[in-house]
Amino acid sequence: MSRLAAALQDLRALDSLALRETALARRDPRAKLAVTLCFIVTVLSFGRYQVAALLPLALFPAVLSAQAQVPGRVLRRTLWLASPFALMVGLANPWFDRTPMLALGGIELGAGWVSFGSILLRVTLTVSATVVLLGSTGMHALCVGLSRLGVPRVFTAQLLFLQRYVHVLAEEALRISTAHRLRAAPGRRLPLSLYASLMGQLLLRAFDRAARVHQAMLARGFDGELRIVEDWRWQRADTLFVGLWCGYFALARAVDLPLALGRLITNVWA
């Protein structure tokens, strides 16, 4: 299934990014998590009809993705895949909300279009922030950061194991579906009965593999508690990182920067 293969590729691409040695990778994962969440909350706190005012916030993903060397290709691909649901629902806005809001030349733009534009911008900003967060952090660091923030170890251990074995199982699923496609009549989808036995086999293999992994864990002294190496200590650079960015977000939220800039420019012109 090409969807599966594509998903596998995406997982691997982002995963390998996090291993690069950048200044951003050295930041404490808690700092990055905090700033990203603050960013998302700020973006979403804008009024539904505000579009331009959101733009200064784009500085955050722009700067960070440059610092983390996230390739534009990865960013674009994730944006392309992101939130079709939000966009579909957003498209309803121009339909339902027709109050004229902007008049430009002779054209009247309904408020619904403005709020749709706002939704588009929100999607772009929140998605790029998420990608950058991951691109610069990696699952291990993230889990360390999360446990230090009080997230239960059961959950962080689950994230680590999930991320490790998703590749193995997705590959097995890919092999199974390819083997089926090679023998099935062209274009025929998997009927439910066949699905049950093929995916059922995969499920059984998952159970068996889990039992073997369990034995391997026991063989190396596992006693029920997963201990992971924690390499990060909060530094002054982290406090600076959080302070500066959150300060910028607060500024962008409080003051409509593009409007101010625009006024400045038009006044200079006039």
Place this chain on the structure above:
Amino acid sequence: MHMADALLSPGTGVLMWVASCAVMSVAARRVQQRADDRMMPLMGMLGAFVFAAQMVNFSIPGTGSSGHLGGGLLLAILLGPHAAFVVVASVLTVQALFFADGGLLALGANMFNLGVLPCYLAYPLVYRPLAGRSPGPRRAAFATLLAAVLALQLGALAVVLQTVASGISSLPASAFLGLMLPIHLAIGVVEGLATAALVGFLRRARPELLDISASGMAADRRQLLLPLTLAAALTGGVLSWFASTQPDGLEWSVARVAGTALPAAPSQELHAALDGVQQRLAWLPDYALAAAAAPEPAQEHAAPAAWPEVNAVTTVAGLVGGAATFALVMLIGLFLRRRRARH
């Protein structure tokens, strides 16, 4: 369907996060208390299975279209509600981080809609009572189907409530529900079929694997009380929020559905009371502004009154400023990249 950041307001998003975190701490503790060290690798592996299975489609008997497994109910049947919730939450987290499916703020809402609802409502209240200890294939399939349909209907309802409570989308609740519920009915049937098929296969091939959840459901009802109460309280909270911000919308859709209009006097008192609560709870002034100014669905669209006057000068300045900001941000980003590339 996954809830998305772009449709959420911070208030609703944070509320759902609080709900999901509360349930997570209960679930994690219960899993820990089982003291079964097989669970760690098993949960991870089954999470990986669900993740992979979500991308394998099968054709739905009778129709021409295809569907895939969601996995919440399957996990609950295999692992019990607590472990299943942790696994669902982890799959959603990976999807949010790697595939931007939904988003980080919406993750809380998604954990609730796709985790709490199937694991703590549909599974114990529908599947378990109907299926019993060791059901025959037909009874198991029926219980699974019903539980799946309920889980997805509740999930759809939750998404609609969260969207409307946020006030970013202009889609009126009734229209939204009218779209979501039937779609999720179909999705629920698909989910039920896939889950029943897999559980049936497992029961024939290795029935002892199905006992893992049974061993974890020791003091069933009492253990579920806490997460259920939390879920109910917070769902109620969201509902009242919704009612307070869209009183006429709710009234309108209820009237539409029930065929009668709500009596005027009690609803006005309700609105006044809820309005007072909402004013006090309002997170940000703009939020209240946006929500209060949301146009009413069935009536004439009145121009939003509380907005600053839209005059030509502000509009031009706004557009110029917007363009300039955009250009600035792009330039800074490109400059930084070039600098990195050179070093």
Place this chain on the structure above:
Amino acid sequence: MPAIDIRALVHAYADGTQALRGVDLRVDVGEVVAIVGANGAGKSTLLKHLNGLLLAASGSVRIEGIPLTRARLPDVRRRVGYVFQDADDQLFMPTVQDDVAFGPMNLGLAASEVRARVAEALAAVGASHLALRAPYRLSGGEKRAVAIAGVLAMAPSILVLDEPSTGLDPAGRRRLIELLGRLPQTRLVATHDLGLVLQLCPRALVLHEGRVVADGAPARLFADAELLRRCQLESPYEGLKPARSRCAS
């Protein structure tokens, strides 16, 4: 004191299959011993008794004098490093570094000591450059090397390897044989790879239907055609006649 001392070991699976019907085995410190036999002869079952993955129903197992009981499992597991047949089952952490650190972390060592052990173990298997890789990006041979490193990091005195050359290409296999030859621990290798046995192990045990039927120098054992036939094994010296084309030319 022998490193491994097994007396009259019997094991039956839950469905009644007799896997081991009374095995005696004594391995001295520093020995390299191969365990060969057909599939189902009991090799894996025997190996699993060495680190307590299976506990003896009847008979006794002693590792460096310590009787293998549930109470002494942690002691035994510190001394016996087990390398599984499928490296993917053994490399269960997100990166190589994390995985090799798993064992030392469970031993309760300090973070600096853990880091030192990880570096040492990876260097011993020639995989230092793989420290930050994710397991799915490793080749079969690399996975095997990292799995061995993960076990070495616990500083065991005995190594048990289950079919270590499975799935390796010739170069990987060569590197494995060289690595295993360099290590100082007592080594027990269950394998079908008789070539590896000849190159690496001065002593081999032949298992057949749960019993040890031969124990001695591999060269002598593999020359015994009758023994090989009875145990459903094939001589590494035979079967090397190139296939002849059947096309009418």
